[in-house]
Amino acid sequence: AKGIREGDPDAMVGGLSLAYLDQAAARGELDRFLDMVLAESLPLDFISFHNYGLAGADRHILAAREALQGDSRFRTVQMHYNEFNTMTWPWENKRTSFMVAADIWSAIELFLGHTDLTLVHWALFRDTREGLALVDAAGKKTAAYNALEIFARMPFDRVRTETGTGDLHAIASAEPGRACLVLYNTGSRKVAAKALLDRIPFLAGRLDVYRIDSRYSSRQDDPNNPDCSLERTESRTFQDSRGLLWEGDVPARGVVFLEAVHPDAPSLLADRPAVGTVVRRDYAYPNRGTD
Numbered sequence: 001a002k003g004i005r006e007g008d009p010d011a012m013v014g015g016l017s018l019a020y021l022d023q024a025a026a027r028g029e030l031d032r033f034l035d036m037v038l039a040e041s042l043p044l045d046f047i048s049f050h051n052y053g054l055a056g057a058d059r060h061i062l063a064a065r066e067a068l069q070g071d072s073r074f075r076t077v078q079m080h081y082n083e084f085n086t087m088t089w090p091w092e093n094k095r096t097s098f099m100v101a102a103d104i105w106s107a108i109e110l111f112l113g114h115t116d117l118t119l120v121h122w123a124l125f126r127d128t129r130e131g132l133a134l135v136d137a138a139g140k141k142t143a144a145y146n147a148l149e150i151f152a153r154m155p156f157d158r159v160r161t162e163t164g165t166g167d168l169h170a171i172a173s174a175e176p177g178r179a180c181l182v183l184y185n186t187g188s189r190k191v192a193a194k195a196l197l198d199r200i201p202f203l204a205g206r207l208d209v210y211r212i213d214s215r216y217s218s219r220q221d222d223p224n225n226p227d228c229s230l231e232r233t234e235s236r237t238f239q240d241s242r243g244l245l246w247e248g249d250v251p252a253r254g255v256v257f258l259e260a261v262h263p264d265a266p267s268l269l270a271d272r273p274a275v276g277t278v279v280r281r282d283y284a285y286p287n288r289g290t291d
Contacts, residue, residue, distance in 0.1 A: 005043045010279050014046035017082055021049035022056075025063035034067055034074065046078040046118070053088035054106055061114050068116075069288050076284050080119040081111075085132050098218035099253040101147035105184040108151055109171060112158070116285050122148070136219060141228040143218040149230055150210070150257045154180040168193060168250060176201055177265030181258040185250040195258060197244040202262040209234035209246065213254035230257075 001013050016024075016033060024030050030047075037044045047068065049060045061079060068074040086103035111117055122144075127133035134145040155175035163170045167187025173180055179200035185191050197207075211233050214221045219228035238244055241260070250256050 001042045001044075012045045012280060013043040014048055014078075014080065015044075017048045017050070019050040019083075021047075021060040022063040025067055030063070030067045031070070034071070038071065038073065044074070044077055046080045048080040048082040050083035050123075051081065052085050052123075054086050054103060054110075055088070057084075057107060058110060058114070061117055065114075065116060065289055075286055075288065076282060078118040078283055079114070079116050080121070081117065082119070082121050083123045084120050085123045087132055097220045098143045098213050098216075098255075101143045101212040101218075101255045102184045102186055102253045104144060104147040105169070105171070105182060105255060106186060109169065112171075114289075116283070116288055118281070118283065140219050143212050143220070143228075146212050146217045146228070146230040147255060150180075150182060150212075150255070153259070154182070167191060170195075174201055177205075177262035179260045183250050183256045183258070185252055185254050188252050190249045190251045190254075193246075193248060193250050193256070195246045197246065197258070197260060198242050200241050200244070200260050203241050204237075204239050205241070205260055205262045205265075206235060206237050207244070207246065208232050208259045208261070209248070210257040210259070211254065212257075213251040 004011050004013050016030075018024055021030065034044075036042070047064045049064065051057050051060055060081075064079050068077050084107070086100060086107055111120055122134060124132055125134050126139070127136045127142075129137070133142065134148065135141055155173040155178055157175060158171070158173045161170040161172045161181070167185050167189075168191045169184050169186065171182045179197065179202075181195055181197065183193055183195065209232065210217070210230050212218060212230070216222060216231040216233060217225070217228065219225070222228065222231075225231065234248075244260070246258055248256065
């Protein structure tokens with residue numbers, strides 16, 4: 001660890017890259033590791049761990065946080081999921097179907113609530129016949145890829161949503177010229193939804209609707225989609241966003257993505273001019289878990 005830091009002062013140094021970190025913490029192994037880091041004056045930028053499945057995905061985060069809270073010298077240490085997938089062993093048939101998209105959005109909402117979790121690495125990118133990947137063996141996109149593409153397209157600043165109780169969930173974000181809303185259904189029945197978008201930060205623009213379900217944007221379920229790109233199913237222009245309303249069904253385990261764009265807004269993040277090179281991002285958590 002010291003050699004890495006001496007060779008590259010900006011390198012991120014961390015570990016332990018453990019599966020079942022919560023169990024290691026319960027046995028006292030994580031505390032002993034952190035004691036060693038302090039005793040030997042070792043660099044530590046992050047604690048890393050693995051998990052497969054939504055159930056218990058936050059157990060490792062909570063265990064690592066509890067250990068890091070034990071000493072203020074760890075207030076800058078991040079947490080990384082360096083191997084994560086929503087599927088569990090044995091990999092179910094739903095692994096590459098549209099249903100994985102709602103699972104991914106459940107994980108995104110969970111992880112956004114943990115501000116000291118700064119990186120999540122999806123396992124894996126290209127399929128190895130286990131069905132966990134973002135693209136299949138031929139390089140065609142899966143529903144999982146499209147779910148994460150939606151996340152990548154959303155503005156950084158999250159905004160509050162108001163939904164009723166039940167299986168329909170919503171996540172929204174906005175910036176000047178662009179506003180996005182994701183609706184995902186974790187239940188076993190379709191939900192009739194109404195989305196009121198009358199507080200977006202511009203008056204005129206275009207509203208596009210994309211879907212991931214058994215008919216759209218899923219290679220396993222939609223063989224007629226040649227490359228399984230995210231499919232736009234509706235589009236309309238509007239001149240006054242006050243009272244802007246979308247109505248439609250969100251199928252069981254389906255995802256609907258609403259994207260409102262001002263005519264002058266950049267179409268994609270890649271279109272925006274670079275403002276510099278990010279060397280590394282550092283964080284501090286004086287009140288870890290509540291910051």
